[in-house]
Amino acid sequence: MERPREKLLHKGAAALSDAELLAVLFGHGTRGQDVVSFSRNLLLQFGGLRGVLIQQSDALGKVKGMGLAKTAMLFAVREIGLRQLREKMIGQNFVRSPQAVTDYLTAALRDQKREIFKILLLDKGLRILGERDLFIGTIDEAAVHPREIVKAALEYHASSIVLVHNHPSGKVEPSREDYEITQKIKAACQTVSVRVLDHIIIGENQYFSFSERNSL
Numbered sequence: 001m002e003r004p005r006e007k008l009l010h011k012g013a014a015a016l017s018d019a020e021l022l023a024v025l026f027g028h029g030t031r032g033q034d035v036v037s038f039s040r041n042l043l044l045q046f047g048g049l050r051g052v053l054i055q056q057s058d059a060l061g062k063v064k065g066m067g068l069a070k071t072a073m074l075f076a077v078r079e080i081g082l083r084q085l086r087e088k089m090i091g092q093n094f095v096r097s098p099q100a101v102t103d104y105l106t107a108a109l110r111d112q113k114r115e116i117f118k119i120l121l122l123d124k125g126l127r128i129l130g131e132r133d134l135f136i137g138t139i140d141e142a143a144v145h146p147r148e149i150v151k152a153a154l155e156y157h158a159s160s161i162v163l164v165h166n167h168p169s170g171k172v173e174p175s176r177e178d179y180e181i182t183q184k185i186k187a188a189c190q191t192v193s194v195r196v197l198d199h200i201i202i203g204e205n206q207y208f209s210f211s212e213r214n215s216l
Contacts, residue, residue, distance in 0.1 A: 004016060004020040004024045005024050007020065018039075019043055020036060022043070022049075023039045025073050025074075025077065026039065029065065030064065030065030038065055042063065042066070045063065046059075050111075053074060053077065054078075054111040057071055057075075081107065085100075085103055085104040085107050086104055086108075086131070088100050088104070089101055089104045089131075090128055090129075090130065090131075091128060092128055093125065093126050094122055094128055094162065094197065101120070101128070105164055105200065105202050106205070106207070109164070109165075109166035110166065110203070110204065110205070112166050114136055114137060114138060115136070115138065115166060115167070115168060116137075116166055117133075117134055117135040117137070117144050117163070117164070117165040118132060118164045119131065119132055119161045119162065119163055119164065121152065121158035122158055122160045122162065122197065123158065126160065126197075129156050129157075129158060131164075132152055134148055134152065144181050146181075146184050146185045146187075146189075147188065149161070149163075149185055149188065150188050150192055153194045154192060154194075158194060159193075159195065160196070160197045161195075161196055161197065162197050162198045162199070163185060163198070163199040163200070164199070164201075164202065165178075165200075165202070166202040166203070167202070167203050170203045170204030171204075172202070172207055172208035174201060174210070178199070178201065179215070182210060182215075182216070198210055198212075199211075199216070
């Protein structure tokens with residue numbers, strides 16, 4: 001039987017199971033347990049690959065054999081994936097490339113335990129110049145200050161922005177506060193001729209678009 005690393009080189013990464021991919025990453029298992037078995041048990045414990053990658057260091061540290069090196073590898077893999085999606089999104093036309101936008105936003109926000117409010121900054125051609133996390137709240141709410149959003153838009157010389165935040169509950173239906181802050185931000189941005197194109201709420205494998213629902 002081929003070892004995971006040799007199997008990857010001979011047949012390609014797609015031919016490997018999730019446990020085998022982790023085994024290649026980790027390189028070795030623990031005393032009395034080979035690396036594939038260790039990886040398989042880790043997947044079972046956290047409910048799959050996504051469950052493993054979203055864990056924080058305190059949870060991973062409780063797993064026997066999951067030392068600092070293996071934990072750092074998982075954090076690096078997650079960050080590489082996010083950066084790849086972000087690079088794919090930056091420079092894209094927001095209206096013409098909705099999949100690149102939602103892929104990145106979902107990966108970045110879906111599994112967060114606290115509410116994070118970010119903005120996408122766009123030029124006159126609706127190309128995405130960048131994105132910035134502005135506010136981090138509790139599990140229930142984030143304190144959003146319109147003046148900080150206006151400041152960020154001016155720093156990027158943005159012509160328009162997209163508001164984005166997650167609901168840690170997984171549900172995407174906007175709250176009354178979500179509607180109210182959207183209108184406050186719109187009014188603040190209008191004073192400097194910056195348009196709010198959309199407000200997107202990210203949940204569990206779904207999203208809510210104020211623009212698509214004619215709620216702006």
